[in-house]
Amino acid sequence: MTDGVGEAAISVVNLRVSYGEREIIHGITFDVRKGETVVILGGSGSGKSTLLRTLVGLERPTSGEVWIQGVNTAEISEREMDEIRKKMGMSFQGSALFGSMTVGENVALPLREHTSLEDSTIEIMVRIKLGQVGLSNFEDYMPSELSGGMKKRAAVARALAMDPEILFFDEPSAGLDPIIAAGLDELILNLKKAYAITIVVVTHELASAFLIADRMVYVDRGHIVALGTKEEFQASTHPRVRQFLDRVPEPEVIEELDYLQMLTGDRKTMKG
Amino acid sequence: MALRVTSKIASVSGLVGSWTLSGFAYIGDLATLAGQSAHITLVGPFQGRRLRPQRAIHQAMAVGVEAIPIVSLITFFVGLIMALQSAYELRRLGAMQLVAGTVAISILRELGPLLTAIVVIGRSGSAFAAEIGTKKVTEEVDALRTMAFDPVAFLVAPKFLAMLVMLPCLTVWADFMGIVGGCVFGVTGADFTISSYFQATRDSILARDIYTGLIKSALFALVITAVGCKEGFSTGAGAEEVGRSTTAAVVTSIALVIVVDLVFTSLFYFINPT
Numbered sequence: 001m002t003d004g005v006g007e008a009a010i011s012v013v014n015l016r017v018s019y020g021e022r023e024i025i026h027g028i029t030f031d032v033r034k035g036e037t038v039v040i041l042g043g044s045g046s047g048k049s050t051l052l053r054t055l056v057g058l059e060r061p062t063s064g065e066v067w068i069q070g071v072n073t074a075e076i077s078e079r080e081m082d083e084i085r086k087k088m089g090m091s092f093q094g095s096a097l098f099g100s101m102t103v104g105e106n107v108a109l110p111l112r113e114h115t116s117l118e119d120s121t122i123e124i125m126v127r128i129k130l131g132q133v134g135l136s137n138f139e140d141y142m143p144s145e146l147s148g149g150m151k152k153r154a155a156v157a158r159a160l161a162m163d164p165e166i167l168f169f170d171e172p173s174a175g176l177d178p179i180i181a182a183g184l185d186e187l188i189l190n191l192k193k194a195y196a197i198t199i200v201v202v203t204h205e206l207a208s209a210f211l212i213a214d215r216m217v218y219v220d221r222g223h224i225v226a227l228g229t230k231e232e233f234q235a236s237t238h239p240r241v242r243q244f245l246d247r248v249p250e251p252e253v254i255e256e257l258d259y260l261q262m263l264t265g266d267r268k269t270m271k272g
Numbered sequence: 273m274a275l276r277v278t279s280k281i282a283s284v285s286g287l288v289g290s291w292t293l294s295g296f297a298y299i300g301d302l303a304t305l306a307g308q309s310a311h312i313t314l315v316g317p318f319q320g321r322r323l324r325p326q327r328a329i330h331q332a333m334a335v336g337v338e339a340i341p342i343v344s345l346i347t348f349f350v351g352l353i354m355a356l357q358s359a360y361e362l363r364r365l366g367a368m369q370l371v372a373g374t375v376a377i378s379i380l381r382e383l384g385p386l387l388t389a390i391v392v393i394g395r396s397g398s399a400f401a402a403e404i405g406t407k408k409v410t411e412e413v414d415a416l417r418t419m420a421f422d423p424v425a426f427l428v429a430p431k432f433l434a435m436l437v438m439l440p441c442l443t444v445w446a447d448f449m450g451i452v453g454g455c456v457f458g459v460t461g462a463d464f465t466i467s468s469y470f471q472a473t474r475d476s477i478l479a480r481d482i483y484t485g486l487i488k489s490a491l492f493a494l495v496i497t498a499v500g501c502k503e504g505f506s507t508g509a510g511a512e513e514v515g516r517s518t519t520a521a522v523v524t525s526i527a528l529v530i531v532v533d534l535v536f537t538s539l540f541y542f543i544n545p546t
Contacts, residue, residue: 056418082420089418096415110419129529158419 007043008067009034009166009198010055015064017054024050026222027064032166037192037199039209042219043244049170052202053221054258056090056222057166069165086114089159093171095151097143103130104139110161121161129157132194133187140220149180156187167191169201173208181208206245218244221262288409302498309429312422328432335396335431338437340445343391347379347446350387351453354378368462372469373456373476380481384447386533389492393525397500400431401521404504405514413505428501432494439493440486445478447485484540491536492529499525 010032017025024047032038042048050225053059055066061074068084076084107126111117117125126139133153143151144263152172159167173181174186191197192212203209209216216233218226218241226233226241236242358374404427407413416423451473458464464472503521507513 053414058414058417078422082422085418085420090415092411092415094411096411098412098415099410113421 007033009069011065011067012055013067015051015054015066016062017050017059018062019050023062024222025054028219028222028224030217030224030227036198036214037188037201037212039198039216040202040212040219041204041206041209041216041244042202043204046219047217047222048202048204052168052170052200055200056088059086060083073220086110086162087164088166088168089156089162089164090168091152091155091159091170091172091225093174095143095148095155097151097154097158099143101143102139103135103141103143103146103157106143106154107139107158107161107180114162125161126157129160130154132160132191133157134183147180149176149183152176152184153187156184156191160191164197166198166200169199169203171202171203171253173203173205181205184208185211258262286465293445298502301502302495305424305428305498305501306432306486308424309432310431312425313433316425324430328433331430331434332438334399335392336442339392339395339438339442342395343388343442343446344449345422346391347384347387347450348453350383351375351379351450351455352457353469354383355454355457355461359457369472369535370476371462372454372464372472374387376451377481378449379443379454380447380477380485382485382533382537384450385443385485385489385492386529388443388446388489389496389529390526391502392435392442392492393496393522393529396435397496397525398518398522400497400500401503401507401518402514403427404501405507405517408505408507409514419465420432423505425520427504428497431478431501432497435493435497436490443486444487447482458501484536488533489538491532495528495532496525535541 008031012028012030015028016023016026028051040051050059054061055068057073064074066073071080071084071088073081073084094152098109099105101109104123104126107129108122110121111125115122127136130136130139133156135150135153135157138146138150138154143154146154156169169188172184176184188199188201189212192199199212201209201212209231213230215227215229217224218233218236218238220240226236226238228236233241234245236245242248354375355371358378359368359371362368362370362374404413407427413423413427416426451470454473455464455466455469458469459466500521502516503524507517531539
């Protein structure tokens, strides 16, 4: 094992990911320590969602290492990855609840399939998990009967079902009004306090990022351009980070130049 | 100009090559899905993985039981039509007593399995593609994977199992309804009674006529499920993609079912040419 992996829940080393010919992530290195909340920030198309998908094993890296709990997931089989996935929970952007099952069945599913618990025990655990996300007494509803915010909460309950050691969130506040989004931020904060769980959140919502993060990673066009605590991040002088924080739109001309640069830049990294 | 023509001709061979390759890749994908499902269903339980028969039973209800009315209706009418059409020719030869045998053999060997397969493609092959495609679009397939479930075990294997059991069963029922359809003509348009029609049917068929039809229907079940699920999994992002994969599932299944039908019908013909 490499040095320092002991304290790190996730350790990403020189990670590269491509879709076909196109490289999305160009060599990213960072750690997520046990029990901390890391927010991955970035604009649309920056590669932050791809990064998250790679961390949970939905995409295979083209090169580099992803160490999760002392195992390099870039080199293991799907079967071995499944063992690690049982200790991770993921809340998807669109909640991804199974539409043909009730909310309770959705939360119960991992417990039914991966454990040999009695049905009555599972029922109690489902109620506990739904209670934790503020959805007590909703177990018999179908996902289609819930509002957007409630669906996300139910998805968090499902992600929590197996008592994961790492929890991933993809855009927790996307498509929600500010009040509901704030409620989800609070839910994440509560989980953090209650379980000392490692949390990785991908978002482009600044307010929510500054509220929940211990540390932040800013991903821009497949590179990490800033990494640090909230304070370090606020004080960052990196032009792209400042642009993001100060909500400055891309000037038209520069956008075209950037576009060209992105095209040629891609080539260079692919050769190199 | 001449150069452009030659380069076009050269590109034709390239196109044929790439079509052939993608065709083989497609068949390979279908075989992989079927193989994985077979492994999960047959080997999985011995490796301590639990099978969930209720999912297969649920599928079997949707695929088989709920298809009975439409399969019955279609094969009944086709049996009747076959009787009318063969009677048209047999009447001139004064061989109306052969109607029962003609209908029985064409239904058992060919029309029963084929029509059932086509109905099931329309009802279930399309539904498989739409279901898996929608789950792909709403990230449910990804959610399964992050929860350490194999999407093939969860979504595909129960469908294979249900189809492999239900399609031959439906075919047996379709065969029966087709013969009943023929019998309606036999009784009303020819000089049969119900019992003499069924007696004539029994006398003119061999066990071989039934089981070759059933073997074919089992193969159709494999093709329909594999194509439906494969198209579902290759759905891209967006709602219109689900429509595209559903259409592709139906069109490809029908084409492949006909090809499989031809291959196995000729195989049965040459293996035992009595």
